[in-house]
Amino acid sequence: MNDNTSKNASPARPGMRLRAGITSGPGVIWLTVLLLLPLGALAVISFLSRGDYGETQLPFTGENYQRLLGFGLLGFDPLYPVILLRSLLLGAGTAAACLACGLPLAFFIAGLAPRYKTTALTLVVIPFWTNLLIRTYAWQILLAPESWVTRAVHALGIGTAGDALYPSTTAVAIGMICDYLPFLVLPLYASVEKIDWSLAEAAMDLGADGLRVFRHALLPQIMPGISAGIILVFLPATGQFIIPDLLGGAKTVMLGNAIEQQFLQSRDWPFGSAVALVALALVLTGIWIYAWKNRGQGQPDLL
């Protein structure tokens, strides 16, 4: 529980229950009806099966989850385990690449003179506030056969001239990093800005080299920003739908695309629900780990 909460609230006082109801009530009811209930319905449906005409029917079965693990009716089929693994790898890869790019960028902005700092930061915020769909389909133009980016890549001897660079896993990765980089840089920058540089100076005075200064004097100080940034990128990226849909092909189907296919094309809602529940389980695990790591510190500010 939050320190501030326990200080201000004394549940014994009359009227407190009413006030809690008036203030938190509408939000709690709204999220219970339109979030908790639908997610619960998803969980229930995931244990049903698909009828001949796409309807959902009884009895309760664990078949959808078996199929997800690769044990379908027709023997072992690694399709869905592979999709799951691919999504996790893509999410982790995106988070790692964004961290690798985000660290220098955050330190660069923090080191600027105050009057340039706002500008440099605003330049990161603008893409953050700009439509993800637009920023993603733009890569279709940039990676088209006749674009100068594609021609430059081909001139380096990569790929065949005249071919587009998408759909491909590389294109998906580029789109992911470009779209999620601001999500990591912003919390990271907030940490870098608060660094106590005297620790780094002390470490240098004691003869530590650059790498050691970073590892022992700086890294522990920016860890909160790093973990907030990684969780903000990894979880949504793992279930991304638009980026693999627009920049990837049939070979790069991810968790998000599998859910869409089951709901809109195959009309197998029970199986689609099972896939969606895996993504939900990932998110709950992520939040739980974060809550466990930050236990005793009240509510963290992840935003």
Add this chain to the structure above:
Amino acid sequence: MKQPNLILRLIATVLYLFLYAPLAVVIVYSFNTARFGAGWHGFTTQWYATLWANDQALAATKNTLIVGVASTVIATLVGTLLGYGLNRFQFPGQRWFQWFLYVPVFLPDIVLAVALLLFYTLAQKCFGGLERGLLTLILAHVTFQIPFVAIVVRSRLVGLDPALEEAAGDLGANAWQTFRWVTLPLIFPGVLAGAMLAFTLSLDDFVVSFFTSGPGSTTLPILIYSSVKRGITPDINALSTLIVLASVTGTLLITWLQRSRKTT
């Protein structure tokens, strides 16, 4: 801290170019004469005229604004109350609820989208009504907006000096008066930031809207998505350019507002 060295400057420049390449290419190609393909054929503003005469685009703009404004107003109201309530009053299950609030923040859009699609379909079967349209779209948007507003407002409340509210109480203000004249003005920047975030989330949303809208409630992202699926055309680039320019203007306005508040 020292001035950034040359290598850091170089990396930062490359990353900024990388972040802005997609935005730049959309803007540049909205002025391209070529109807198809990514080759540059010459400068024209004709696609903006085409766009202006496009009824679908105008209808989608109208829908987007209706959903954006309506959902933001509801979510800001409900979310601010929730953020305040969670910070000040206790209720059974509050601990769990505080963590549950983070679920929509990290949940991939597609999961919320199919959960709501399922929920609307079930509700329609059991109770009738609830045709997919602007109303279902607004309900869906408010659902993912509330947690963001509540979290932003609550973090603003945590940093508040309790002495200010106690002083109001000592001077004879009741709970409502204290909230209205002391707490609300103090957390107002947080409320405003939450509302801006909520509005942007609504304008940006494609996935949840795609699954919860009906035939008559197409929004701009849905229109752009279906056009891109058919092949990118210059008038879609023109539409996207206008959206990008609106986002840039909005961001600059917020930055400017924050800076002018700091200096006064």
